[in-house]
Amino acid sequence: MxxxxxxxxxxxxxxxxxxxxxxxxxxxxxxxxxxxxxxxxxxxxxxxxxxxxxxxxxxxxxxxxxxxxxxxxxxxxxxxxxxxxxxxxxxxxxxxxxxxxxxxxxxxxxxxxADKTSISGVREHTLAVGDPADAARLHERLAHLPSGGQVVVVGGGLTGIETAAEIAEAYPALRVRLVTSGVLGATLSASGRAHLHAVFARFGVAVQEHSPVARVEAGALISTSGESIPFDVCAWAGSFxxxxxxxxxxxxxxxxxxxxxxxxxxxxxxxxxxxxxxxxxxxxxxxxxxxxxxxxxxxxxxxxxxxxxxxxxxxxxxxxxFGYFFQCISLGRQDGLIQFVRPDDSPTERILTGRAAAWVKEAVCRYAAAMAATPFGARNHRWPxxxxxxxxxxxxxxxxxxxx
Ligand SMILES: Cc1cc2nc3c(=O)[nH]c(=O)nc-3n(C[C@H](O)[C@H](O)[C@H](O)COP(=O)(O)OP(=O)(O)OC[C@H]3O[C@@H](n4cnc5c(N)ncnc54)[C@H](O)[C@@H]3O)c2cc1C
Missing domain, CATH: 3.50.50.100 (FAD/NAD(P)-binding domain)
Incomplete structure (x- = not known):
C-alpha cells in the first residue's frame, strides 16, 4: 500500500x-x-x-x-x-x-x-499618479506648494481628469492646468464632455487640448509644436x-x-x-x-x-x-460623472452628474475593494x-x- x-x-x-x-x-x-x-x-x-x-x-x-x-x-x-x-x-x-x-x-x-520611457524627462521631472510611491510624493509636494503654484496634469483620459479635479478642489489656491494630446474625455458622450468642461470651469482648471508632449525638462513641458508649458509640479497621467x-x-x-x-x-x-x-x-x-x-x-x-x-x-x-455598463469618474468629492455605455464601451447620451454621481463613484470604489480583498466578495464576484x-x-x- x-x-x-x-x-x-x-x-x-x-x-x-x-x-x-x-x-x-x-x-x-x-x-x-x-x-x-x-x-x-x-x-x-x-x-x-x-x-x-x-x-x-x-x-x-x-x-x-x-x-x-x-x-x-x-x-x-x-x-x-x-x-x-x-x-x-x-x-x-x-x-x-x-x-x-x-x-x-x-x-x-x-x-x-506609468510609461516613463517613451517620452524623455518623464521619469526625472514628473510624478506618476498611477505609481503608489510617486502618488505619495505628489500629494506631499502639493501640500507644500505656495499659493499660486502651478500644477500641470498630463493626460486627458479618466485618470488625468480625476486627478486635475481632485487637486483643484483640494487646493483652490493652486493653479491647475490639464494638458492632453487629444481632447478632454475623448471616450465620453457630448453631454459627458459638456459636464466635464462645466466642472473644470467652476474649479478654474485650464484645459489645453491637442498638445502632445515631446519632452519634459526641469519645470516645463515642451510640446511637439515647441511651446514651453511651465510647472512647479507635474502629475503624469499618460498611458500605462x-x-x-x-x-x-x-x-x-x-x-x-x-x-x-x-x-x-x-x-x-x-x-x-x-x-x-x-x-x-x-x-x-x-x-x-x-x-x-x-x-x-x-x-x-x-x-x-x-x-x-x-x-x-x-x-x-x-x-x-465581458460587457461594460458604465464609466465612473470622480470630479472632486462633491461631483462626478457616471457615463452609461453600451456593452462594447461606446457611450450613450445618458449621464448622471453631481452629488448622486459622486455617491455612485464612491460606492463602486468600495464594491471593487470588497470584490478583490474580502473572501466573501472574491468568491461571489459576478460581471456582465x-x-x-x-x-x-x-x-x-x-x-x-x-x-x-
Ligand atoms: C488614479 C487612478 C484611478 C483609476 N480609476 C479607475 C476607475 O475609476 N475605474 C477603473 O476601472 N479603473 C481605474 N483605474 C485603473 C485600475 O486601477 C487598474 O486598471 C487596476 O488597478 C489593475 O489591477 P491589477 O490587479 O491588474 O494591477 P494593480 O492594481 O496595479 O496591482 C498589481 C500589484 O502587483 C504588485 N507588483 C507590481 N510589480 C511587482 C513586482 N515586480 N513584484 C511584486 N509585486 C509587484 C503591485 O505592488 C500591485 O500590488 C485607475 C487607475 C489610477 C492610477
Missing part, C-alpha cells in the same frame, strides 16, 4: 492588486480541502486601492496578512525579478536575499505602471504599460508588454501560466475591447481563477466574456456577459483529485 502523502499542486500568484488578490481568495475558496499550496507574492504588504491614488488625504490601509488570515494562502512579501517558464520557477527579491519559487501553475497579475517581466521571460506580448492570452486566459505559449488584470492582452473577442481598468481586472481574475480550478479538477476551460463559469468543476473529479 502506498502510504506517501501526495505532494500538493503548487499555485503561485504574482501581484496582490485587484486581480491577484481576487484570484488568490477565489482559489482559496475553490480549493479548500484539496492538496493545493497557494502562494501570493507582492512587493508591498498592503492591498493598494489603485483607483484612489489620485485622492488627497488618508486612504484606508489593508494589510495583506489580515485579508488572508482565514485562508490557506501563504503570503510572500517580495519583488518579482524574473520568471523562467521552462523551469517553472520565479525568482524574487525578499529583503536582502534572492529566492526561487517553483510552481505547477502561475497566475500572473503584476498590473501596469505592463511590466517587462513577461517579455523578458520569452512570453509573447503586445506593444505595451501585456502578455498575449487565449480565450481561457492562458499565455498563448505556456498553458500553465494564467494572466489577469492590466497585464493581460486577449487574442479573442470577449464581446468588448478590454482596456486596462479595475472594471476588467476583477472579471479577468475571477475567470482565470475559475479556469485554473477547473483545470485541477478536470472541468472545462471556458472562454472569457459572464460566460457560465467553470467554478465547481465536477464533484466526482474533485474527489478523485483530492484522493490522488
Amino acid at each position: 502506498n502510504t506517501q502523502t501526495p505532494s500538493p499542486t503548487r499555485i503561485v500568484i504574482l501581484g496582490a492588486g485587484y486581480a491577484g488578490m481576487n484570484a488568490a481568495l477565489r482559489l482559496a475558496h475553490h480549493t479548500r480541502g484539496l492538496p493545493v499550496a497557494l502562494t501570493l507574492v507582492n512587493a508591498g504588504d498592503t492591498f493598494v486601492e489603485r483607483v484612489r491614488l489620485h485622492q488627497t488625504g488618508q486612504v484606508r490601509q489593508r494589510p495583506i496578512g489580515n485579508i488572508l488570515r482565514e485562508t490557506n494562502v501563504r503570503f510572500v512579501q517580495a519583488r518579482v525579478l524574473s520568471i523562467t517558464p521552462d523551469a517553472q520557477t520565479v525568482t524574487v527579491q525578499r529583503q536582502d536575499e534572492q529566492e526561487t519559487l517553483a510552481y505547477d501553475y502561475l497566475l500572473y497579475a503584476l498590473g501596469s505602471s 504599460r505592463a511590466l517587462p517581466l513577461g517579455r523578458e521571460a520569452g512570453l509573447p506580448v503586445n506593444a505595451r508588454d501585456q502578455i498575449l492570452v487565449d480565450a481561457a486566459l492562458r499565455s498563448v505559449a505556456h498553458a500553465n501560466i494564467y494572466v489577469a488584470g492590466d497585464s493581460a492582452a486577449l487574442t479573442h473577442d470577449p464581446g468588448a475591447p478590454i482596456r486596462m481598468a479595475c472594471a476588467t481586472a476583477l472579471p479577468l481574475a475571477s475567470h482565470a481563477a475559475d479556469n485554473l480550478y477547473a483545470r485541477l479538477t478536470g472541468g472545462e476551460q471556458r472562454p472569457f466574456g 456577459k459572464q460566460h457560465r463559469a467553470a467554478q465547481h468543476g465536477d464533484e466526482n473529479q474533485r474527489e478523485a483529485y483530492q484522493s490522488s
Whole structure:
C-alpha cells in the first residue's frame, strides 16, 4: 500500500492588486480541502486601492496578512525579478536575499505602471499618479506648494481628469492646468464632455487640448509644436504599460508588454501560466475591447481563477466574456460623472452628474475593494456577459483529485 502523502499542486500568484488578490481568495475558496499550496507574492504588504491614488488625504490601509488570515494562502512579501517558464520557477527579491519559487501553475497579475520611457524627462521631472510611491510624493509636494503654484496634469483620459479635479478642489489656491494630446474625455458622450468642461470651469482648471508632449525638462513641458508649458509640479497621467517581466521571460506580448492570452486566459505559449488584470492582452473577442481598468481586472481574475480550478479538477476551460455598463469618474468629492455605455464601451447620451454621481463613484470604489480583498466578495464576484463559469468543476473529479 502506498502510504506517501501526495505532494500538493503548487499555485503561485504574482501581484496582490485587484486581480491577484481576487484570484488568490477565489482559489482559496475553490480549493479548500484539496492538496493545493497557494502562494501570493507582492512587493508591498498592503492591498493598494489603485483607483484612489489620485485622492488627497488618508486612504484606508489593508494589510495583506489580515485579508488572508482565514485562508490557506501563504503570503510572500517580495519583488518579482524574473520568471523562467521552462523551469517553472520565479525568482524574487525578499529583503536582502534572492529566492526561487517553483510552481505547477502561475497566475500572473503584476498590473501596469506609468510609461516613463517613451517620452524623455518623464521619469526625472514628473510624478506618476498611477505609481503608489510617486502618488505619495505628489500629494506631499502639493501640500507644500505656495499659493499660486502651478500644477500641470498630463493626460486627458479618466485618470488625468480625476486627478486635475481632485487637486483643484483640494487646493483652490493652486493653479491647475490639464494638458492632453487629444481632447478632454475623448471616450465620453457630448453631454459627458459638456459636464466635464462645466466642472473644470467652476474649479478654474485650464484645459489645453491637442498638445502632445515631446519632452519634459526641469519645470516645463515642451510640446511637439515647441511651446514651453511651465510647472512647479507635474502629475503624469499618460498611458500605462505592463511590466517587462513577461517579455523578458520569452512570453509573447503586445506593444505595451501585456502578455498575449487565449480565450481561457492562458499565455498563448505556456498553458500553465494564467494572466489577469492590466497585464493581460486577449487574442479573442470577449464581446468588448478590454482596456486596462479595475472594471476588467476583477472579471479577468475571477475567470482565470475559475479556469485554473477547473483545470485541477478536470472541468472545462471556458472562454472569457465581458460587457461594460458604465464609466465612473470622480470630479472632486462633491461631483462626478457616471457615463452609461453600451456593452462594447461606446457611450450613450445618458449621464448622471453631481452629488448622486459622486455617491455612485464612491460606492463602486468600495464594491471593487470588497470584490478583490474580502473572501466573501472574491468568491461571489459576478460581471456582465459572464460566460457560465467553470467554478465547481465536477464533484466526482474533485474527489478523485483530492484522493490522488
Ligand atoms: C488614479 C487612478 C484611478 C483609476 N480609476 C479607475 C476607475 O475609476 N475605474 C477603473 O476601472 N479603473 C481605474 N483605474 C485603473 C485600475 O486601477 C487598474 O486598471 C487596476 O488597478 C489593475 O489591477 P491589477 O490587479 O491588474 O494591477 P494593480 O492594481 O496595479 O496591482 C498589481 C500589484 O502587483 C504588485 N507588483 C507590481 N510589480 C511587482 C513586482 N515586480 N513584484 C511584486 N509585486 C509587484 C503591485 O505592488 C500591485 O500590488 C485607475 C487607475 C489610477 C492610477
